[in-house]
Amino acid sequence: MAGRAFVPRPLLSFRALLTPTLVVYLAVGFGVLLGVSGLVFKVRDGSHPIVDTVLGATGGFLFLAAGAVAHARRPMNRVGLLMVLVGVGFFAEDLQLSRTPVIYTAGLLLTRASSGFATRLVLAFPSGRLASRAQRLLVAAAYATVFGLPLVAALFFDSRQRPIPIPNLLLVADNLPLTRAVNHIEESIGAAIGVGVLVVLVRRWVTASRPLRRVLAPVFLTALVGAAATVAGGAVGSADPRHSTFLWVYWVAFCLLPLAFLGGVLRVQLGRTAVGDLLGRLREPLSPADLQRLLARSLGDPSLRVGYWRPESEAFIDGDGRPLRMPENDAERAVWPVERDGRRVAALFHDPALREDPHRLEAMAAAAGLALDNQRLAAEVRAQLAEVRASRMRIVAAADAERRRLERDLHDGAQQRLVVARLLLRLAQERLDGTVDEQSTALLARSADGLDAAMDELRALARGIHPAILTDAGLLPALRALTEQTPLDVRLTATAVPVLTPAVEATCYFVVAEALTNALKYAHADQVRIDVEHADGRLRVEVTDNGIGGADITAGAAGTAGATGTAGTGLLGLRDRLSALDGMLTVHSPAGHGTIVRALLPTGDPQ
Template sequence: MLAWLRRPENRFGALMVALGFSYCISGLIVTTESWPFIAGLHLIALPYAILFHILLAFPSGRLATRANRALAAAAYLTATVGWWACMLVQDTTRLGLPANPLLVADEPDLFSTLAKVRLGIVAALIVLLGLVLARRWHRSTRSRRRALTPVYLTGGLVLALYGAWAVLGVAGVSADAQETLERARVIALATVPFAFLAGLLRSRVAGAAALTELVARLGDGRRRGALRDALADALGDPALELAYWLPERERWIDAAGAPFALPGPGSGRTCTPVEREGRPVAMLVHDPSPAADGELVGAVGAAAGLALENERLDAELRANLTELRASRARIVESADAARRGIERDLHDGAQQQLVALALALRTARSRVEQDPTAAAELLDAAEADLEAALRELRELARGIHPAVLSDRGLASALEALARRTPVPVEIAAAPAERLPEPIEAAAYFVVAEAITNVVRYAQATSARVEVARDGEHLVVRVADDGIGGADPGNGSGLRGLADRVAALDGRLDLQSAPGRGTTVRALIPCPARGVHPAPPAETGTGVARPEVEPSSRAPGSRAG
């Protein structure tokens, strides 16, 4: 009862109360009245079914697997329905007992057969229980075994005595032998609560000692893994794992800074969070047994909270260094790809036109004296080719860095981008003042890449762009009403933008729930110094239906 009141969420206390109550009710068997007698006789096996359930569920009070639930259900059915079936065909008055009000027909042979079948089922269930408990004990940690050993020994002894008592009763051995087993069974059953108490006390004392040792070891050296080892010893779980929370990236990492996936339901592991001042710091991934007594895990987490916070910072630093190396590699690859693209565009476009122009000029020079009219025509054609090459070079340069962005600033460049986009784009907000060139370029390419993805993948009917200052930061937000479900890791476009923004100490986030559109948000540091008014913007609306896709994007990037 005390365990139930102390922790009502744990079913163990309720099961212990049910065990004691059912055993008291089965005492009605000593009465001389028919109905109370048959009720006590009918419930005589129920306490052992409940004990069967308790042993399977200890220490959490819950049956964790389908096999355990099936075993418990079989035990309850055998103790109730099986005994009830036997009572339908036995006349208890022949044994000098009160009358059986449930008697349908007195069939001694059928009763013997049913009793033997029921006894066989009981014996099989006890054997299966022993195998389950032995396997569980063998796989348990040291701390878990401290709690399991006295409980399993006492509970197993009670069930074994019950099985022997039932066998002797069916075999018809002497009443003295049955009475001796009956007394031993009752005495053993009375010790069950003390066995549970001993198991819990052993676990609690060992936990206190482990906590004391943990506090002493927290001052040890900074060897990587020392904290994990100390916590593993304190909880008695050699397989303990630690994960650390990165609030900016909203993900878990390990001590080396690599991403960490928390185990899901059915994995056989329990996750216990550690917080400091209401903030998540770390996650202890451990064996489920210490979680049955949350005080130990909570005390361990509180004692190691500061050390976990320090190690979290170290892990965050390692994660940032790893990301920085990867970002540098991607920037180099992007720059190389951009150069190769420019070389290919120059070779296939302007270079061929210039080579043809050189040939045309050479031909015109050779004919200028002999055929001035033909030479003049060749010069006209060369002039047209030269103008076409210049246009192509301007288009190529505009793809690298839009001229309107350099000349008129971010607001005008976004208006021009919106007019070229085949999906209606609303420029809801844009800074009127000029910003530092790297910040303007980063903001522009974020919008350009996001709009390109809207056109290519989002199946959207409209998009909305907001660029505004928020204190010392520039917030860039592009939202669409498309199908959502974008994957930031699938494609180099968004990764390239994330690298560009990260180079300015900013952050790029993506929200793209399926069916709810996509929102790209960049937060770029933008101090007030260096800001000055922009030239007058071009006239026109920010919502348009142009006929070509946006061609301005980050060098070397493609839609993510």
Template sequence: MAPGRNGRIVRRSAVIAGAIALSLAMEVSGFLATPAAERGEVSYATMHAAVPIVFAVCAGVAWRIGPTRLPSRLMILFVVLWIPQSFYRVIEDVGWLWPIVRGIDLGWAVVAGILVLVYPRGWLDDRFGRWVAGIALSASVVNLLGVLLLAGPGDVPCECAPNPYQVADAPLLFTIGDYTYRFIGVALAFAIAVRLLVRWMRGSVPARAVAFLMPVALLAWVTTLAAQAIVYAMSTTSETVLQTVSLLAIASVPVSYVAGVAHAGNMRSRVADLMRITREGADRGLWAESLARTLRDDSVRVFWWDEERGRYEDAQGVPISPADSDPRGTHSMLPVASPQGVPIALIRHDRVLTENMRLLEGVSSALRLSVDNGRLRSEVERTLDQVRQSRQRIVEAGIEARRRIERDLHDGAQQQLVLLGMRLRIAANRATELGDADLAHELDRAIEILNQGLRELRELAHGIHPSLLSSGGLALAVPELAGRCPIPVEVDVQAEGRLPEIIETTAYFAIAEALANVAKHSEATRAWIRAHVVDGELVLSVRDNGRGGASLEAGTGMLGIGDRVDAVGGRIDLVSPAGAGTTITVRIPLP
């Protein structure tokens, strides 16, 4: 965690702790300053003190998860303005202070109202909210001035010192202004409640999902203000059930706010499911279905950009209609483009989701990543296919080059050497007839050397490309290959007819390399070769009873087998426990 972030957390914690300390100090000092005969129940005072603590705790949470800092600051301001009536007993002798406190002691109601108005975006985003907040703040300023200029010591529950700001003794005027201020607050609360509740009831499923807790908070807030106004108008300070309910109601406002914001955050976290579902690429039908389920908006439609036609169309290829491209009323369009500005898609969604821009930004990012994943996957698969084809062409070219070299050796150098041997034999016979024994001996010696070279040349030609493989396939070439192994080899080859040349050649040289490893390294006394066609694959296995311990990474021979097999799309498996022999299994798919 960065030092700057640590500092911010410390400062926020200090602000919250300071606000709580101030609120508790007002509550406790007021309770203790009130004569014992006039004190209310301890339980009620405790509940009254708990309300600002709830706001403070929710402020800490909102500071962490909220879209802006305004809601958390409003909650902290509420804690400061939650002034108990008993606190006037503490400041009753401070003539300049108690009128100010009396003028702002309903500020908590204004703050709570604005907190409801800024949900869920974290600021006042419409004209209605700004008008209501403006009226409430203006009325609060007028009320503060009225208290400062008209309030007397008898207008507060204490034996207060004279008001130094008072300019006229007009208790009736003061009372009218006081009642008007309180009922303006109740009227504004009802206006907000009615408007937002109607919107919630008429709203779509996404609208209700985003604001599902706000009706509870609104009801709690209006109940609180109405209860406070009624109690005040009745001129009673008794701890009634109505007052207790009002405390519970007002405490539910920040809880509802934080729960609603957390719910919106959970909706954003569900965008991660889109990446899990579409990690292989943005399948159009699946993406639209998954997006509607994530946003809980069945009206979601996704229109994809068709670069060839230069238009947006849905998953079925139907072009976007004018009504969808420029929606009115309850829907909005979210354009999604690549970082280079190339259009990707248009998402039609419920307009209420624009209040959660983080959610829509997450959706846009998920779609871009899905499209990029699909594009990259296609490019990788295309590249891998090109590599496979290239490797196969290289193998085929190598096979053809081997065959050509073998043919050239057989038809060229080998025939010339055979002809040379015949001419040397004629010359040796002639030297014997002429009685030149030394010349005849030298010619016989040259013929032996020539025959040895011819045998080596034939073996070289056979190793380059066995002619028996070309003429008879694996069924003839593998037994002949096994017969040249220095240890006994049991052969079971049942390839069904001739296989493609590249497959036969790959299989032959894989077996040849495996037998060479058996002869050189295994210390085996027997070996087995099996080749069968199973479920469209040529399955080869070379097994020995040697010392085991072989590895695919050990030596160029095994690597050579792996490269050959991989070039034709096959796979190789090696089982070689120490002391228990080695089994190499090769599977090559047949075209």
């Protein structure tokens, strides 16, 4: 039986085996080898103080160890790898102390190897990425300087002139002045790169948010102390007794620097306590504002905002049910979604710096998921109530606009025609005066009186629909005109009232008009007091009469118990109108003790 030809399965390729983690661990191992070799070279050379040797090696090994831990904790972040490379580069600089020509020559090319990696590390921290073109240019210049210029200098440096002559395998021609010039150029460019890095770091600190500053502060402070000690030590000179003190400060800062970098990378571990505190607080009933403050404090981001997902509108709303605008610039705000059982529940709008700590964000979102889901339901109810309230306000506004239109139509249309008809009838009376019999004269007079009565009723109807004086003169003049037209002893007391929205002014006017009508028609009152007060963004209206009382607004009665006639539903309708405007109407009317009608209206901003 013919079978398939045997094809051996290829072994895993070297590239597949060379994972980032393996690269880091190989680099750590190589760095340890270089560090031990450097210690041997320095001890044999005898030109380095033992304290400097020990502290330098300690700092280098700390970079290797901290970088390995940082990579293990955050493998997708390049900060750990860069820290390891700084340690490797630091120890590689000691290769020039070797007496083996090949190793010595390699050391000449790596005299400042750690500076290039350190530049990349400082600029990329804490995300591990270079965020701008300027930063990429600085890093490229640093690499070109620390790895390119030493090669040029090595081509013209004859190391056989040293006390211990070791051949430079790259020597082309002995030219000591050129070598010194190249070294000077390297130092000058390095200084310029240092200034550029300092500018970038200062700008980053100034524009950083509070969460990002908490990460940057230990690194910046340690580096600043080390840099200041270096500058101060160079300024006083090696002969000054203070030079050793500044040197100690520098080495201590150098040893603490990798720990500062590691602390920034390991913030997620430090955040576990905050997650535990959050779980403890979530057992208590929290309002949307309290929950948002708790999450902001737990994440260390005061600018954090919680958005609740509303499926009907496919948009986020805040805790009060108001629409929440999505951030337009990812560099200013970031969004972390919160889901439960595959459903979108909410989102955390947070500082972009927290994106470097996704585990902590995920833990916080998972811990608060149930509370956020409950608050989402409450926020959705508030949004629905807000929509209902807005709809009612639109209905009130539309009704007031229609009232004004009817009032204008009656005033400019029917009333004007009645006025013209009345004038024509008067002219007819004057022309026919004495030429017609008494019955015709009486008939004309009755017609004229009927037109006058119709015009009076039409004016009263127009005022009842919407008084023109309210639109033309404002609330207080309209109320004064209303009291003058009421056949009762009415006393009006009012504080200064600004120009308010038409809906608020009309509502206040109709409350007073309805209360006066009830006092006149049902309560048998003869005295009425009206108090109008505007304070703290609210308009308070109180109408008090000395009638028989007994009014019951909950039953829909606009009149009073015991009053004759059919009670209307005026005050009940006004209560609904005030509710649409977030106001409140109350009626206190004990039998036999008069009636007090109170209205409280939020006025908002004056118009």
